[in-house]
Amino acid sequence: MTTETGPAGEWRLSVAPMMDWTDRHCRVFHRLLAPNARLYTEMVHAQAVIHGDRERLLGFDAVEHPVALQLGGSDPAHLAEATRIGADWGYDEVNLNVGCPSDRVQAGRFGACLMKEPALVADCVAAMHAAAPANVPVTVKCRLGVDEMEDYDVFRAFVDTVALAGCRVFVVHARKAWLQGLSPKENREIPPLRYEWVHRLKRERPDLVVAINGGLATVEDVLAQSPGLDGVMIGRAAYHEPYRLHLMDRALFTPSQAPEERADLLRKLRPYVEDCLGRGVALKHVSRHLLGLFHGQPGGRLFRQVLSEGAPHAGAGWELVERALAATTRRGAAA
Structure with a gap:
């Protein structure tokens, strides 16, 4: 399957954006381990991209391609400008963070709390989409919901609203987030995983590129979730035990080749x-x-x-x- 953003296979395996971890050195290492994976930067706020040290924030090595810039923010104009800058720096994708539940992120009105404001997310995506070249997709990484949101139809309506604004690629962390009472670490572990929601979304919206994230730590996990979806995104397992990333890349792309030492x-x-x-x-x-x-x-x-x-x-x-x-x-x- 292809979309206007390119082949769905581009998201078959990716490494999640992780604050303080997926910097340029980490990504070069991960590229050696996983030649076919899509790599993501740490989340960078749109204002930092516009006003900060761009070489420090945005610089990357050519071997990292395909590499995506993840942005945080909720101001459409700022996100559009940051998207233009990211595309000029050569990023292959610009991703909007609608999944981080930390207090600091919430205080800035971005991250997972934006799940409650689908119209605002759509405005942000529309502005970013308009600012991006045709060959640089604007994508969204989101949760299933936040707080008391426990309704699949509400989640699907969020996706539909954002898709109408020009987003064709959704990376879904298959948990909701509690905005109060849980730490970011607890939000990665306590809310139950609902993989079936992500698979259902793909079945009901086959024109979208849908990748799954959350709790995927082994080759067996990856192979179990891959059928029916366009991709899997690996988080902390790829960082704490990076050789697993190599095994996943081999299993998905070159299963006949033995892993390297x-x-x-x-x-x-x-x-x-x-x-x-x-x-x-x-x-x-x-x-x-x-x-x-x-x-x-x-x-x-x-x-x-x-x-x-x-x-x-x-x-x-x-x-x-x-x-x-x-x-x-x-x-x-x-x-």
């Missing part, structure tokens, strides 16, 4: 790391994203320890990564 994948990052070091970027800014690569493996704790203790020191370079790998190998051999 963790050490081989990591060594492919060396040119990027050394380029960063040459530009004055401290190793710790890259290495923090690597700590979970050997999670659950013999020597995994030593790998994490060597990296986390050594990377903050001035002058730490690639040789520290090799020491961490060597420690893992020794522990694995001993086991």
Whole structure:
């Protein structure tokens, strides 16, 4: 299936935008692990895009494509301007956050609280859609609802309202959010998952691209949810245990190919790391994203320890990564 935004397959596997985590270094690492995945920035407020340090906020490496810019905000004019800027920087997609439940986000009247204002979200999407080039889709990441909203028809009406404004791609976190009384972490765990709502939406709105997010942590989860939908979005599992992302990419796109070894994948990052070091970027800014690569493996704790203790020191370079790998190998051999 194709839409005016491009092939639905472009969203078959993606990595969720995660604050303080999915920065440019993380995304380059994830691209090595998952050559076919769609990557997302951390959420950036539209005002920050307009007035902030754009190189710091928007800069990315060419290997990250396809990569999407996620925006926060609720002012159509500001979001339109930020969309123009993001497209000029070369992003392949601009996504509007209608799912984050944090107090700080709510105070700014954006994120999940916008589920209560579908007409405003539609105005924002229409403005962004008008500002974006034809080859840069404007998409929405949302929840099933917020607070007492427990009605599938209300959720579908929200999607229909926003779709009429020009959004053809919806990434749905298959939980509602409680705006009061639960922390963001609790909002990722306590409200029940309703995968069936997302599948029903796709059946009833087959012209839309619908991807599912929430609680998907294993290859088995991904393969179970993929049929009938246009994609799956992986969140914290891809960060805490990044090798799982590699296994998911293989299972979805090249199931006949054996997965690569963790050490081989990591060594492919060396040119990027050394380029960063040459530009004055401290190793710790890259290495923090690597700590979970050997999670659950013999020597995994030593790998994490060597990296986390050594990377903050001035002058730490690639040789520290090799020491961490060597420690893992020794522990694995001993086991």
